[in-house]
Amino acid sequence: DVKVTQSSRYLVKRTGEKVFLECVQDMDHENMFWYRQDPGLGLRLIYFSYDVKMKEKGDIPEGYSVSREKKERFSLILESASTNQTSMYLCASSSGARLGGYTFGSGTRLTVV
Amino acid sequence: GDSVTQMEGPVTLSEEAFLTINCTYTATGYPSLFWYVQYPGEGLQLLLKATKADDKGSNKGFEATYRKETTSFHLEKGSVQVSDSAVYFCALELTGGFKTIFGAGTRLFVKA
Numbered sequence: 001d002v003k004v005t006q007s008s009r010y011l012v013k014r015t016g017e018k019v020f021l022e023c024v025q026d027m028d029h030e031n032m033f034w035y036r037q038d039p040g041l042g043l044r045l046i047y048f049s050y051d052v053k054m055k056e057k058g059d060i061p062e063g064y065s066v067s068r069e070k071k072e073r074f075s076l077i078l079e080s081a082s083t084n085q086t087s088m089y090l091c092a093s094s095s096g097a098r099l100g101g102y103t104f105g106s107g108t109r110l111t112v113v
Numbered sequence: 114g115d116s117v118t119q120m121e122g123p124v125t126l127s128e129e130a131f132l133t134i135n136c137t138y139t140a141t142g143y144p145s146l147f148w149y150v151q152y153p154g155e156g157l158q159l160l161l162k163a164t165k166a167d168d169k170g171s172n173k174g175f176e177a178t179y180r181k182e183t184t185s186f187h188l189e190k191g192s193v194q195v196s197d198s199a200v201y202f203c204a205l206e207l208t209g210g211f212k213t214i215f216g217a218g219t220r221l222f223v224k225a
Contacts, residue, residue, distance in 0.1 A: 043202070043215045090157065101145075101213075102149075102157070102159065102213060107155065107156045
């Protein structure tokens with residue numbers, strides 16, 4: 001069964017910490033995405049990548065960075081975590097071909113205290 | 114700009130009731146349209162999709178038809194179950210597959 005795996009389901013970090021959220025897909029997909037999901041705000045795109053070492057800013061990239069050194073892995077980095085980054089983080093992937101839709105991971109619920 | 118508008122929730126139904134969740138879109142070009150479902154504490158799962166006008170996507174008893182003339186993609190199910198309780202997202206994928214625009218989501222509660 002194909003899947004997108006996020007390394008942690010729940011994470012608690014302190015303000016100012018550097019936080020790494022990892023995402024791995026086993027479908028050989030070219031495109032990978034990071035979203036955050038907040039009540040009343042829906043899904044908001046943080047960053048995406050359409051190839052190894054390539055990255056593009058989404059709608060809300062401030063305070064985040066990403067890394068894609070291998071095709072199957074896409075990491076989201078919070079350089080200095082803040083309480084307003086408490087959220088559900090969702091990773092997704094899709095093939096380069098059109099029309100397939102996204103495959104999502106189960107999400108990481110991050111709490112910054 | 115491109116956007117997706119879906120009906121606000123929550124929608125509360127009794128088991129075996131008929132479900133409709135409305136979705137309309139605005140897009141340039143010819144997007145693909147999707148419905149995703151999110152169960153509590155989980156990520157989103159692709160429920161069904163349609164790639165061109167008049168296509169009907171279907172899965173697990175859910176259906177939606179791509180209506181270009183009304184720019185709509187309403188989700189329907191003839192008889193809902195308690196296990197269908199979830200949040201449903203309508204989405205459109207723009208040409209190139211680099212960006213998908215999601216609706217705000219509609220929460221469905223089904224009572225036994």
